[in-house]
Amino acid sequence: MKNIVILGATGSIGDSTLDIISRFPGQFRILGLTAKSRDAKLEKLIERHAPKVVALADLKAAAALKKRIGNKRVKVLAGEAGLVEVAGLAEADLVISAIVGAAGLLPTLSAIQAGKTVALANKEPLVMAGEIIQREAKLKGVSILPIDSEHSAVFQALHGERHEDIKRMILTASGGPLLRHSDIEKRKVTRKEALAHPNWKMGPKISIDSATLMNKGLEIIEARWLFDLPPDKIDVVIHPQSIIHSMVEFVDRSVIAQLGLPDMRTPISYVLHYPKRAPLDLPSLDLATVGTLTFEKPDLKAFPLLNTAYETLKSGGTLPAVLNAANEEAVAAFLNAQIGFTEIEAVIHQTLEAHSPQSADTLEAVIEADEWARMEGKRWIRHYARC
Amino acid sequence: MKNIVILGATGSIGDSTLDIISRFPGQFRILGLTAKSRDAKLEKLIERHAPKVVALADLKAAAALKKRIGNKRVKVLAGEAGLVEVAGLAEADLVISAIVGAAGLLPTLSAIQAGKTVALANKEPLVMAGEIIQREAKLKGVSILPIDSEHSAVFQALHGERHEDIKRMILTASGGPLLRHSDIEKRKVTRKEALAHPNWKMGPKISIDSATLMNKGLEIIEARWLFDLPPDKIDVVIHPQSIIHSMVEFVDRSVIAQLGLPDMRTPISYVLHYPKRAPLDLPSLDLATVGTLTFEKPDLKAFPLLNTAYETLKSGGTLPAVLNAANEEAVAAFLNAQIGFTEIEAVIHQTLEAHSPQSADTLEAVIEADEWARMEGKRWIRHYARC
Numbered sequence: 001m002k003n004i005v006i007l008g009a010t011g012s013i014g015d016s017t018l019d020i021i022s023r024f025p026g027q028f029r030i031l032g033l034t035a036k037s038r039d040a041k042l043e044k045l046i047e048r049h050a051p052k053v054v055a056l057a058d059l060k061a062a063a064a065l066k067k068r069i070g071n072k073r074v075k076v077l078a079g080e081a082g083l084v085e086v087a088g089l090a091e092a093d094l095v096i097s098a099i100v101g102a103a104g105l106l107p108t109l110s111a112i113q114a115g116k117t118v119a120l121a122n123k124e125p126l127v128m129a130g131e132i133i134q135r136e137a138k139l140k141g142v143s144i145l146p147i148d149s150e151h152s153a154v155f156q157a158l159h160g161e162r163h164e165d166i167k168r169m170i171l172t173a174s175g176g177p178l179l180r181h182s183d184i185e186k187r188k189v190t191r192k193e194a195l196a197h198p199n200w201k202m203g204p205k206i207s208i209d210s211a212t213l214m215n216k217g218l219e220i221i222e223a224r225w226l227f228d229l230p231p232d233k234i235d236v237v238i239h240p241q242s243i244i245h246s247m248v249e250f251v252d253r254s255v256i257a258q259l260g261l262p263d264m265r266t267p268i269s270y271v272l273h274y275p276k277r278a279p280l281d282l283p284s285l286d287l288a289t290v291g292t293l294t295f296e297k298p299d300l301k302a303f304p305l306l307n308t309a310y311e312t313l314k315s316g317g318t319l320p321a322v323l324n325a326a327n328e329e330a331v332a333a334f335l336n337a338q339i340g341f342t343e344i345e346a347v348i349h350q351t352l353e354a355h356s357p358q359s360a361d362t363l364e365a366v367i368e369a370d371e372w373a374r375m376e377g378k379r380w381i382r383h384y385a386r387c
Numbered sequence: 388m389k390n391i392v393i394l395g396a397t398g399s400i401g402d403s404t405l406d407i408i409s410r411f412p413g414q415f416r417i418l419g420l421t422a423k424s425r426d427a428k429l430e431k432l433i434e435r436h437a438p439k440v441v442a443l444a445d446l447k448a449a450a451a452l453k454k455r456i457g458n459k460r461v462k463v464l465a466g467e468a469g470l471v472e473v474a475g476l477a478e479a480d481l482v483i484s485a486i487v488g489a490a491g492l493l494p495t496l497s498a499i500q501a502g503k504t505v506a507l508a509n510k511e512p513l514v515m516a517g518e519i520i521q522r523e524a525k526l527k528g529v530s531i532l533p534i535d536s537e538h539s540a541v542f543q544a545l546h547g548e549r550h551e552d553i554k555r556m557i558l559t560a561s562g563g564p565l566l567r568h569s570d571i572e573k574r575k576v577t578r579k580e581a582l583a584h585p586n587w588k589m590g591p592k593i594s595i596d597s598a599t600l601m602n603k604g605l606e607i608i609e610a611r612w613l614f615d616l617p618p619d620k621i622d623v624v625i626h627p628q629s630i631i632h633s634m635v636e637f638v639d640r641s642v643i644a645q646l647g648l649p650d651m652r653t654p655i656s657y658v659l660h661y662p663k664r665a666p667l668d669l670p671s672l673d674l675a676t677v678g679t680l681t682f683e684k685p686d687l688k689a690f691p692l693l694n695t696a697y698e699t700l701k702s703g704g705t706l707p708a709v710l711n712a713a714n715e716e717a718v719a720a721f722l723n724a725q726i727g728f729t730e731i732e733a734v735i736h737q738t739l740e741a742h743s744p745q746s747a748d749t750l751e752a753v754i755e756a757d758e759w760a761r762m763e764g765k766r767w768i769r770h771y772a773r774c
Contacts (some may be wrong), residue, residue: 156643160547192463237675247646251666252656256543257645259634269639277640279553287682288624295674
């Protein structure tokens, strides 16, 4: 019986993880769950899965939950400290890190420092603090197993292979809902259009990141740290059907790819059962029915944020943390109808330009850069909101 | 330094193997080479690679070679017994089995019985005598490493995976040069058209097998024995671009595929360096340049031999050996302009129909079935030649 903690249990990855766990009765025990503010949904999860401890980042939501259910059936913790405590629970065997955005940094680090195997769906901690996270993981002998479909694909392709035999990895990108939009059309994109991902049903933040291709940019940075490869060994190819989830080319020119229907339950099941696989009663990929897979080079002019992410990764230091924070602020502002779609990239570029990069080898430096970038980003958001 | 024996050194796989070996000076030593009858080419290979022993299946060719070069630089053996002796050389570390057709059966078995690791490009021995070969390999603790691009792809996809986690394997088939031909057009197909494989440059026998899809049928049977999977777990999908070389679907619906440009040197290098990989200075697969990969169900009406192969595998016994022998005779007769293209399948079907299947658990039974099928096949060839 594996004891599981899910950080970010009320989101889309949380749903899928609990779906998979419910398919293997007796194999997993839900030890801890956390959420940001959705106390009603968390209460339902408590009823169904009977965790020992839960935490809500939002203090009011935590207080409301505590008031309704008391501390009898479950210990209710509050705030970031509560999340950090749940992430480091002594009995946990596997921590699913599925918080959205930078908010996942400290809980994820807490799990690593407690020596837990971490299954990572939350890419932002690695984007912000990849150097620190990998240093800590190495120190504690902790395995980080990727959940993101692209990184899971690479991880599976590398299974049993030698790191020195890798020539490059090739991350596939659907291109998102705006792949064929002209620059002018993009200026008028509505939230609904930008949220309408062609292949994957995901939360709003990652959906917008997919529309700007920033998601792929963040994934490049994530991949750099997960697989210890330099930026020039990480390529991106546009593959609108999202059937090949990603690939690794080896030095002998052999390419290993992982394919499947777009369903996060497969990579989630993989990390839950790793290094084994377990039978899932899901539809099989039938390539004859799919018929055609297409591939094209990413258009870096139409999607400049992809290149921006490459460049911040190459420059390193606090730049990726700034990129991430400015992006989170800009996406929130777009979802909030404060700025237009193309102003997301403008906010990010202005913020990056104003930044004086520092070394990112301490948590303090990373958090300082993150906070600075949010202030600076908000300044530019107000600027564009006025335009 | 690995001591290498190449059975069938003067063919296309032999060429590619020697090309790869020449790229890694000091790592491999050519211990033995065999050929059917091309003594002039073998002589050149002797000059360049200085093997200790060679053998020519054709007695006259062996005598001619011996007369020209004597026994000084190299020991020259003759006939099937000579091939069998080279295959079992005590010093050999790896035997590349690349003879075309049933002629490879005894030499391949000899290598296995001598306890050598066998890299198998010659699929017919497994088609004829899969049960015996796998029984002997198990007894001697011998690994059989596939060279065929499809089986190499499956082998690579399975690397590090558990056999019990396999749901099915999916062999890809280009469909060959006649994929879009109508039945009527097929009757008039010339040797040149049937030999013109769209993606791979191969010898004449396998090229014709690709045009009839019999090659894929033989590969299904080969895969059944190589990977110990029942026929209903082996699927075929038509993929005209030959970029995905084959796939494995696992029980969690994850599909692992091996991709690459069509170049046999990659799978050959893989078996030479297995379980490591070695850098090859060959072009990389660029999917954005390839652009489109397509997939379709095989048309079993247009290519009935694919289904015939499935059925003989399911029925088992000596039927696959008969299928193989009748096919070899029919293909030779077509290449010899004795029968037309569509009569290849007619010869095979008539021969199979006339056969009384036996158990294929002894070499005698297999060889008897093979010999019977060649007689019966020739009878039908004469019949159609008269039509």
